[in-house]
Amino acid sequence: xxxxxxxxxxxxxxxxxxxxxxxxxISGHTALYWYRQSLGQGPEFLIYFQGTGAAxxxxxxxxxxxxxxxxxxxxxxxxxxxxxxxxxxxLCASSGGLAATGELFFGEGSRLTxx
Amino acid sequence: DQQVKQNSPSxxxxxxxxSILNCDYTNxxxxxxxxxxxxxxxGPTFLISISSIKDKNEDGRFTVFLNKSAKHxxxxxxxxxxxxxxxxFCAARGGSNYKLTFGKxxxxxxxx
Numbered sequence: 001x002x003x004x005x006x007x008x009x010x011x012x013x014x015x016x017x018x019x020x021x022x023x024x025x026i027s028g029h030t031a032l033y034w035y036r037q038s039l040g041q042g043p044e045f046l047i048y049f050q051g052t053g054a055a056x057x058x059x060x061x062x063x064x065x066x067x068x069x070x071x072x073x074x075x076x077x078x079x080x081x082x083x084x085x086x087x088x089x090x091l092c093a094s095s096g097g098l099a100a101t102g103e104l105f106f107g108e109g110s111r112l113t114x115x
Numbered sequence: 116d117q118q119v120k121q122n123s124p125s126x127x128x129x130x131x132x133x134s135i136l137n138c139d140y141t142n143x144x145x146x147x148x149x150x151x152x153x154x155x156x157x158g159p160t161f162l163i164s165i166s167s168i169k170d171k172n173e174d175g176r177f178t179v180f181l182n183k184s185a186k187h188x189x190x191x192x193x194x195x196x197x198x199x200x201x202x203x204f205c206a207a208r209g210g211s212n213y214k215l216t217f218g219k220x221x222x223x224x225x226x227x
Contacts, residue, residue, distance in 0.1 A: 004158070033214060042119075042204050042217030043159065056214065091158055095213070102147030102208040104215055106158035 002026075004107035006092050012113045013082055021077045021110045025094030032075050033104060034067055035091040043091055049075060082114045118142045119207050121218035129226055134192040136221050138205030141186065145207040148181060149215065150190045153202045162203075163190070195225045 005024040013019050025032050031050055035043035045059040049069045057067070064082075069075040079086055089111050093104035120139045128134045140148075146167045151159035165172040165179045165188070172179050178191045192199055202222050206215040 103161045108158045
């Protein structure tokens with residue numbers, strides 16, 4: 001596709017459930033990032049993939065969060081035993097690597113609501 | 116520890132006037148600074164950036180100024196238009212993974 005695609009756009013779940021959020025980056029982009037944006041805050045870094053490997057997962061808040069990118073393209077963010085505090089917009093971004101402007105291209109986000 | 120700070124949560128200006136959005140940072144290792152614009156229910160979209168070795172970058176109505184000694188940058192929009200009304204995020208790039216660190220954003224409202 002022309003841009004970064006994220007599904008679902010909205011997800012409502014109950015506390016304790018498992019959720020998966022999917023990101024399809026711009027074709028050919030090797031770098032993929034997940035961010036989380038809570039109400040009134042800026043996007044906060046979660047994890048960075050270069051190809052298939054997670055090069056930096058220092059932003060993942062705890063071991064309930066996990067992300068994969070098995071073929072170096074689509075990525076899935078997985079959240080186990082969801083808590084109300086996980087409610088946020090989860091943003092995915094991609095880039096071609098060493099972008100001259102530092103630009104990341106963002107998707108529209110997946111809004112997660114944990115009841 | 117907030118490395119990128121936008122101290123004004125909101126700004127309101129009249130159409131045709133200048134909008135100035137400010138951003139401060141603490142990490143001197145940042146090598147690029149970017150501004151993103153975000154409309155409700157959409158992802159952030161890139162607006163303009165500046166390398167840490169420059170002090171000004173201009174693109175049409177948008178100009179970003181960087182003052183490294185003060186660790187401060189600003190975005191100027193001239194003339195402001197109602198369609199510019201959005202949340203503006205300042206972001207900084209640093210480290211080998213090129214991740215961006217964002218401020219909390221400033222809501223700009225341009226009144227007709």
